[in-house]
Amino acid sequence: MDKLHNTRTKRFLLQYSRIYFYLAHLLLWNLSSNILSAQSDSKLSQSKEKLKPLQIKYTTANTYPEFRTNDVLTEEFIQQCLLYLGTTEQPKGSNWGEDIKNMLASVGIYFEAAWCAGFTGIANRNSCIPYPISGYVPNWSRGVWKEKVVWDKVQAKRTILPSEVRRGDQCTIYFSNLGRDAHIFVVLGVTEKGNLITIEGNTNPSGGRDGWGVFIRVRELWQVSKVIRLIEN
Numbered sequence: 134m135d136k137l138h139n140t141r142t143k144r145f146l147l148q149y150s151r152i153y154f155y156l157a158h159l160l161l162w163n164l165s166s167n168i169l170s171a172q173s174d175s176k177l178s179q180s181k182e183k184l185k186p187l188q189i190k191y192t193t194a195n196t197y198p199e200f201r202t203n204d205v206l207t208e209e210f211i212q213q214c215l216l217y218l219g220t221t222e223q224p225k226g227s228n229w230g231e232d233i234k235n236m237l238a239s240v241g242i243y244f245e246a247a248w249c250a251g252f253t254g255i256a257n258r259n260s261c262i263p264y265p266i267s268g269y270v271p272n273w274s275r276g277v278w279k280e281k282v283v284w285d286k287v288q289a290k291r292t293i294l295p296s297e298v299r300r301g302d303q304c305t306i307y308f309s310n311l312g313r314d315a316h317i318f319v320v321l322g323v324t325e326k327g328n329l330i331t332i333e334g335n336t337n338p339s340g341g342r343d344g345w346g347v348f349i350r351v352r353e354l355w356q357v358s359k360v361i362r363l364i365e366n
Contacts (some may be wrong), residue, residue, distance in 0.1 A: 202329040221346040231266020284360035307358035316342040
């Protein structure tokens with residue numbers, strides 16, 4: 134009887150020791166998992182911190198004092214222009230793409246077409262600034278909009294001076310082969326040498342008027358044919 138009792142006791146203790154062993158093993162596994170998970174979360178958090186997108190800010194450190202303005206509407210307009218910086222046609226050379234389509238629609242065009250005026254148009258529209266609803270550049274300085282022309286190369290008979298242009302002005306370029314103004318851009322500022330810092334649609338890195346994207350460029354003053362000031366300061 135004693136032997137049977139001892140045998141049962143040993144079996145009972147053995148079973149419980151196995152249970153305790155598994156429980157201890159499970160506890161250790163859970164603890165190590167939590168530690169690894171915490172380390173992983175920490176690394177992921179650090180990784181996300183490193184992968185935060187760069188906040189690109191455009192500054193006009195080289196701008197002459199005449200260009201500096203605290204006008205809220207002007208800065209809102211500039212920011213709207215910069216939102217489209219880097220936008221390209223899809224595919225290149227098509228005068229089309231989702232963003233380009235919206236730009237053209239802002240000037241009443243619903244098919245593939247030159248879109249430099251569409252770029253300035255959508256920035257004006259998003260800033261609630263009245264503008265000519267036309268993709269044809271000469272229309273931006275005709276009719277009621279002629280009153281917004283603050284400088285005309287033909288009338289002035291000379292090249293414009295840096296002090297005669299403001300940040301946020303929209304300027305045109307005359308093309309003799311077309312016999313008309315055929316490109317429009319927005320002025321961001323001027324360089325130390327007095328050239329214009331611009332943002333333009335439907336251009337390319339070399340400055341063509343029939344390009345494929347929105348780029349910041351530097352243009353010489355002699356290229357300006359008209360200055361259109363839609364924002365009253």
